[in-house]
Amino acid sequence: MTKIAWLTPFSRSSAIGQYSAIILEKLAAMAEVTIFASDLEDRAQAWLPDSDLRLLKRERSATIEAALAASDVAIYNLGNYYPYHGIIWDYSRRFPGICILHDLVMHPFFIDYYVYNQHNNAGYLREITYAHGEAGRILGEKVVRGEIDPMFFWSSATLLDYSMAKAALRGAEGAVVHSAYALGRLTEFSGFPVKHIPFPTPTIAHHPLAKSPPPQPRETVKLLTYGMINPNKCVDQVIEAIGTSGILRAQISYDVVGKLEPTYERLLRAGIDKYNLREHVTLHGYQPDETLYQMMADADVIINLRNPHYGESSWSLLEAAFFGRTTVVWKHGYYDEFPDDTVVKVNSLDTLRDGLEKLVVDTPDRYRRAERLRTYAESTFVTERYCDELLSFIERIRRQRPLLGLADFAAEQLYLLGAANDPSAVRRVADEIDRLRPS
Amino acid sequence: MNIALVNVKAPFVRGGAEYLIDSLAAKIVERGHRIVKIELPFNWNTPQNVLSHMLACRLIRLDPETIDLVIAIKFPAYYVPFANKKLWLVHQLRQVYELWGTNYQIFPSTPEGEGARAMVIAADNLYLREAKAIYTNSRIVAGRLKRFNDIDADGVLYPPLLNPELFGPGEFGDYFFYPSRMTTIKRQELAIEAMRHVRSNFKLVLAGKADHDAYDKHLRYKIAHYGLEDRVKLLGFISDEEKARLMSNAYAALYIPFDEDSYGYVTLEAFHSHKPVITLIDSGGTDEVIEDGLNGLILQPSAEALAEGMERLWADRAATRAMGEAAFETLDRHGIRWEHVLENLLGE
16 A cells, blocks of 8 residues: 655644644555644644644654655645644655645645744745745845735735746645646646645534524525635625615524624724614624534535635535535635525626625525535535545656656756756757657 | 677686677778777676666767677677667576576666666667667577577578697597586586496596685585595686587596587587587576487486486497587588678678
């Protein structure tokens, strides 16, 4: 069986850890997997504490390196959160493998990695220049001079324009992403294979409440938004849509669940007051999972808006889909990859208002969409298939290693000969190597 | 003409291909042409080495102003680019073709090994087609070329001996003779195993240089272990003259490689010496000239069958002598002549 080293955050507070656990429970029967957790000091805190689990923080790097060298392939889960992914990225550069890219942006990661933790502005500038050339360097210099607050990126579409995925994946043997959108973005620069594999089945799909049918028609149509509540979630626009629609005011209630960003909460409460919606809109703040699941089961419509999007693949959309509740999304990025007849897609306040009104008025259509969304999710997001496709991709990556090894060898020889900057010599060698590539 | 013979070789290893190149060079010179032998070192210990040598061959540039014709015979020497290039194909990298999945496979059965194998096959498919003509040294090599690469050979040119006059009929001594490079694929060990089952008093004489000392030691250990020191002689390297003398006076010859590309020089040397040859059904190209019961025996690949075959020949001296005469006549019947080879390779 294939020996896989799987590097991931794996604490029970990590969503990527949960994703890994879902995959690895199945993959363990198909491959010889060792998990290397990046965020744990104590294995009892892990998603799968009884698995073949090693703790990156508790072992010497030499033993980790030996284990990686002995594996057939290393799988690196990369994301924006430096404390979880910094050490994973370090190993990914020393032992190239397959990177599963959970965040397309990666800019906060590099700022944390270089600027805040290493106080190495030059390193950050080098990476952003590698990723975006001269324009990147200029932007990076503004950041390090303090002319741009790095956190500005978090709320700006510019964040996606300056994705650092190219830097994050430098030297990778291959990459896995979870959306066609991310695949397209990576294909723009990647010299390595990139595979889009739809998410596995989320754990919530097996929850008894997820099996419950949508609520029977009733006087009030219940809308629900959940997650971290910040401007990106467009809750203010939903409130405005309700406030400016007689149909919606008359027939809906809107629950907002999740930790609220303070500034944004003030904005939302002002909107609620402005449109006199205290009877219709409730900001619940954080709620325990079971409470949230109960509210999801009781909801008629889940509003899962992101604008702008940051190239993410939405786990919460997946959860809504497996709950079989009609879902409203912004028409772009990953969200636009769901078929048009499964979700309601909007792209402005007006289309949001129209879409919600139609869902409220046309009850049969609301039920049809809910059913189609659940069916689509159950046939698309299948853990076993995810594992099959991943193993198939691993084999593809391993098969190309001899060719890459040859290219590395030839490049080294050209460098040693002083011919690395001779375009004709490099071209001739590159052409010959390219011809050796099996079709 | 100025002719470049391009070959690869493992340093300090000499086998049939090297003999073939030397013979061809000598015969071309006899015809009045100029020859340059270009020998590139080749090391197939790892897939990366194989691929590096392939690339190295592709990066060689021979000057058409000074060379009129390139003749290549082995992988990956035939990758060297040249407009007027002909192949007398003796070897592809067999380990990625018919030897894949056998004990002789050299790349690991991993995706990495399979990837390297795919690269070799893809490169063969691409670069073999550059040649102006491809002749093979046997029908079996031509068959593989067709089967694995879908390329039709332009013909089979059976390699003659360089100095056939060295070999001639002699006495029918009390030994079977197996001169060949000592390596596992030649299966000298099987011949030793067969001698354990022999009841008659004939002997086995093995000669040839071992590719690796370990194999030589292994064979000597086997001989001692079975108590066959008086009946099996392991001579190591011997001169051509000594080989001819031993062949002339042998009772019969053995040539029992596994899936050999061609009938092998041993077979020709035996036939020139009027000796029948024992081979095995899985020995490859030997059955192109050895006919069971006419000029030799073709046996099942087991020690018992080999012992029984040797006993059978030993028991009927007259029939063995007749088979030896038939063996000599086989040479003419197949037109194994240098004139025929040169006419095709040189186009004259």
